[in-house]
Structure formats: C-alpha cells, structure tokens
Amino acid sequence: MGHHSCCNQQKVKRGLWSPEEDEKLIRHITNHGHGCWSEVPDKAGLQRCGKSCRLRWINYLRPDIRRGRFTAEEEKLIISLHGAVGNRWAHIASHLPGRTDNEIKNYWNSWIKKKIRKPTAPSTANRSGRAERRPEFGYPGNQVDFLNQNLATTKQPPLQDAPLSTPSPLFMFDTGSILEGIRIPDGNERADLFHHQPMESNPETWNMNQLQEVPVFTPLDSNYLPPLMESMVPMQVQASNMNEEREKMELECLKRQDLNEWIVEVESQHCPSFPFWDHFVHQGPLVGEAVLAPTSSSLETILSSYPSSLKGI
DNA sequence: AATACATGCAACCGCGGAGTG
C-alpha cells in the first residue's frame, strides 16, 4: 500500500497525535494560519504529512469544534440531509455548526449499524466476533429508503433510534421555522443548541406535526444538491436573543478570514466545551494580526485549558 | 477478576476535482 505523494518522505510519522504535536500545530496555525497545508509540517516542526495536519486540525483541534453527543435536533437534521444528499458528509456537516464530516460519518455508521442489527434481534447468533462489526453497507444507493423500510419493519422504535418520523426532509424549508417549533424542555429555544448539554431524546420535543409539510425531495440526479445554503439559515446566525455586542461581532466576522472567523463564532456561541478559545477570545486580542499572534504566555494558558487528551504536555 | 465481544472514534488511504504552468 503506497503512501500519498505528500507522505513519501521517510520520516513522516503516523498514528495518534501526541499532545506535543498538537501543541506545535496549534501554535503554528494560531500564529501563522495554515496557509498551504503541505508546508505546515515543515514550518510547524512536525514530522507529519500535510494531510495529516489538516485532518487533525479540522477534526480535532479547530476552535469551533463541538464535542459530545449529537442532539436530537442534529440527529434529525443529519437524517434529513442524508436522505437528500446521501453520503456527502462534508455537505451535511456544513449545516451542523461545529460538527465535522468525520464525526457525522462515524455517527451515521454506528447509528445505521444499530438499525441493521435491530430487526434480527439480539440473539447469540449475532454475537460473532469482529467480522460482525462491519456489516456490509450494501444497501441501495438511496439509503433513506433503506432506513424507512427498516423503520417500517421495526416495531415503533424508541425515538433516539428513529428520530425521524416523517420522510419530509427538513432542509426543504427554513430550519428557522423548524427550530421555532422546538422547545427544549427547560423552556429555552434554539440558542440552547449550542450549549453542551447531553440531550436525551424527548418524544415531546419533536412533534413533527408542528412542522410545515413540504414536498418530498426526490433526487433524480445523484449529482444534484438542493440549495441548502439558500433555504437554511445557519443555526448560530438565528440565535434569537442576540445582543448588540454579538451583532457587532458578526459584523467583524465578515471582515476577517479563517481563524478569526472561527474565534468570533466561538464567541457568539459561547461554546462551553471549549475553554481554550473561550479564554483566548475573552483575554486575547481579537482583531487584526494580533489575534493570530498570541503571546507565548497566553498560549500556555490556552493549552493548559485544552481538552483533557491534550493535557499532560 | 479475566476474558471475549461490542462500540466509538481518530486517523489513514486513495480518488477526484480545481488550479496552475
């Protein structure tokens, strides 16, 4: 098995990233931005290939990453979007702020595995070892059909297993109106989507009848992608009680690029799962070049509050 | 407590598209 062209160098390291490597990558991108990924390893002093750096950044180190369980809202959105665009994880991810394609893909695969297993009931015959672990996903191209079929043959599954009770893809209408109908049990609305609460699926929360009925999207051409961006306003932008400061921040956001935008987003979301950036945003400079060049001491503080896996540096 | 099995997720691989000379 050959390595990718960018990984042909002898001393390219593979496998799990060490906290030290993470630190180097964070430090580099924080200071200089990623620029050309293929140059990142050299500039950052990493013995990795550019692709690996990119992947690590996008899937794990990026400041706006949301971690933890998918909420019921996210589940529904994923299923709807998947029904429409299939395995275009990046496309789906673009509508789930803070979630990565990889995460969604993993989630879907494990979710679908559960669905596959369910009909045949947990029997001892199923407990066959590792081969069983990777059921062939040989279901037809339109996987939502498979799902619907599956759900139909399954006895009223619990909501967390079947968050979608209607075939109508949610993306076909403004998610704002969808989310408008959603009431998180504690009474808060959409803004709570960005709070890192482990959300139990609550059947009461998802009364699909409240949702506007729309024609079902039929993907005649597999290459066709529905105009998601036009019909779906990014959720974080819809946060209902956005105060003036946040509006200002959004305005600023429009003037910045890449990393800066992320930071501002984190600011607007107050992502509690990311003390790193929370700290950075509130204590560090926010505008212009300064934000890209934090002092080393602030970086140390930042790194010290990084997710547990990165601790122990 | 030990072992086997199941699950979740980080990371790798290879392909294809876009950009460039």
Place this chain on the structure above:
DNA sequence: GCACTCCGCGGTTGCATGTAT
C-alpha cells in the same frame, strides 16, 4: 490539451475503551 500539485472528500481501518459473560 496535458501534466503536475494540492486539497478535500468519502470509505475504511485500527486502537482504546466499555460492556457482557
């Protein structure tokens, strides 16, 4: 139009951890 590089994406793998026996 061709060759090349780079990047992004989707599929897949392997490992760490959790759970059941």
